[in-house]
Amino acid sequence: xxxxxxxxxxxxxxxxxxxxxxxxxxxxxxxxxxxxxxxxxxxxxxxxxxxxxxxxxxxxxxxxxxxxxxxxxxxxxxxxxxxxxxxxxxxxxxxxxxxxxxxxxxxxxxxxxxxxxxxxxxxxxxxxxxxxxxxxxxxxxxxxxxxxxxxxxxxxxxxxxxxxxxxxxxxxxxxxxxxxxxxxxxxxxxxxxxxxxxxxxxxxx
Amino acid sequence: xxxxxxxxxxxxxxxxxxxxxxxxxxxxxxxxxxxxxxxxxxxxxxxxxxxxxxxxxxxxxxxxxxxxxxxxxxxxxxxxxxxxxxxxxxxxxxxxxxxxxxxxxxxxxxxxxxxxxxxxxxxxxxxxxxxxxxxxxxxxxxxxxxxxxxxxxxxxxxxxxxxxxxxxxxxxxxxxxxxxxxxxxxxxxxxxxxxxxxxxxxxxx
DNA sequence: GCCGTTTCGTGACGGCGTGTCAACTTTGCG
DNA sequence: CGCAAAGTTGACACGCCGTCACGAAACGGC
Numbered sequence: 041x042x043x044x045x046x047x048x049x050x051x052x053x054x055x056x057x058x059x060x061x062x063x064x065x066x067x068x069x070x071x072x073x074x075x076x077x078x079x080x081x082x083x084x085x086x087x088x089x090x091x092x093x094x095x096x097x098x099x100x101x102x103x104x105x106x107x108x109x110x111x112x113x114x115x116x117x118x119x120x121x122x123x124x125x126x127x128x129x130x131x132x133x134x135x136x137x138x139x140x141x142x143x144x145x146x147x148x149x150x151x152x153x154x155x156x157x158x159x160x161x162x163x164x165x166x167x168x169x170x171x172x173x174x175x176x177x178x179x180x181x182x183x184x185x186x187x188x189x190x191x192x193x194x195x196x197x198x199x200x201x202x203x204x205x206x207x208x209x210x211x212x213x214x215x216x217x218x219x220x221x222x223x224x225x226x227x228x229x230x231x232x233x234x235x236x237x238x239x240x241x242x243x244x245x
Numbered sequence: 246x247x248x249x250x251x252x253x254x255x256x257x258x259x260x261x262x263x264x265x266x267x268x269x270x271x272x273x274x275x276x277x278x279x280x281x282x283x284x285x286x287x288x289x290x291x292x293x294x295x296x297x298x299x300x301x302x303x304x305x306x307x308x309x310x311x312x313x314x315x316x317x318x319x320x321x322x323x324x325x326x327x328x329x330x331x332x333x334x335x336x337x338x339x340x341x342x343x344x345x346x347x348x349x350x351x352x353x354x355x356x357x358x359x360x361x362x363x364x365x366x367x368x369x370x371x372x373x374x375x376x377x378x379x380x381x382x383x384x385x386x387x388x389x390x391x392x393x394x395x396x397x398x399x400x401x402x403x404x405x406x407x408x409x410x411x412x413x414x415x416x417x418x419x420x421x422x423x424x425x426x427x428x429x430x431x432x433x434x435x436x437x438x439x440x441x442x443x444x445x446x447x448x449x450x
Numbered sequence: 451g452c453c454g455t456t457t458c459g460t461g462a463c464g465g466c467g468t469g470t471c472a473a474c475t476t477t478g479c480g
Numbered sequence: 481c482g483c484a485a486a487g488t489t490g491a492c493a494c495g496c497c498g499t500c501a502c503g504a505a506a507c508g509g510c
Contacts, residue, residue: 206415236445237438
């Protein structure tokens, strides 16, 4: 009756989800406060009500927690990319929407104004984790899609996706270092750069 | 007589330089073999003939050794950039030379064919260390120089430098993952992308 | 050469974080 | 209610960290 939308009813399942969530939340806070490198598993677990051993029922290491956080972020970001792809009227529009979405995401995700810079908090911000790879694939598919529709010239989509991601990450980081960060200006810069770049590319494949 | 070009004669100075060098060499090998994250200061010192305490006479931590290695790399790379700037006949030529130089550098620097991927070995590959910042400055100056000479349109050189660096890093990484890596093709891709991007940029400042 | 001074290598030590595990508590279920 | 399964707990052994008192080796004045 009261559990109309109870996705999990067992007390065990609820506790499990709650514990995992508590650890993730604590980790996010601890990483932001003292930095990923210096943070210890104990620091994280102290941020919860659980005992040290319990940590290892959920994650194998500090690194795995970080990856889980990155996965979360990527999972939340993917819909933004997909929406950009589906609602865009042309290639230029797609790029602009995707970049703007990413930069807004960056602003929204950084721990409320304080916290350490992303660079310090993200030690190995590479396309390692599965969900990270999924974002890369989403970008690449978006580009291939545009090419298939004749909206962009046929080029090496692997290089192109990597180029767009690397460029966006660094311009995004530069944007965050300015105060106040200007999403519009940064997005316009990155988007126009990419569009111009794509059009100048050697047409392969 | 026999010491015509002896830069350091004191036995102390020579030992110091040799020890520091031994630690750096061992660290480079250890990082490549077992990865930066899992490597310990003890692992590094075991790769030399020295005692554990000696490590701390030269570096404060594993991270500081890594930074020293990064500094070394950046210091060796900077002349490549400078040469590109000085010998280039126009903006397009400058970009092409710089990118090609960087990609050749990547190929030359990776631990002989084996070793872990750069991404795993370089946990915080950001523009943190002084020498790293110097590379960024070198890039930015090269771009400002081109703009001042009217070879490129006036744009936000901070964003532009970041964009070029991020793009080059990621395309370079993608190149290294292919076998065999094709420096020419990758450099042509990155250079043309950048040139096209710059020309499409909103002219500010 | 000799010896006081300084510099530096050495490895043992206290402190701390790690990951494990046997004992204990809670939940699910008949 | 009671048993089995699942999960939590914190103490423990292990390994790494960074330091420090000690001794050896190099320097430099005589």
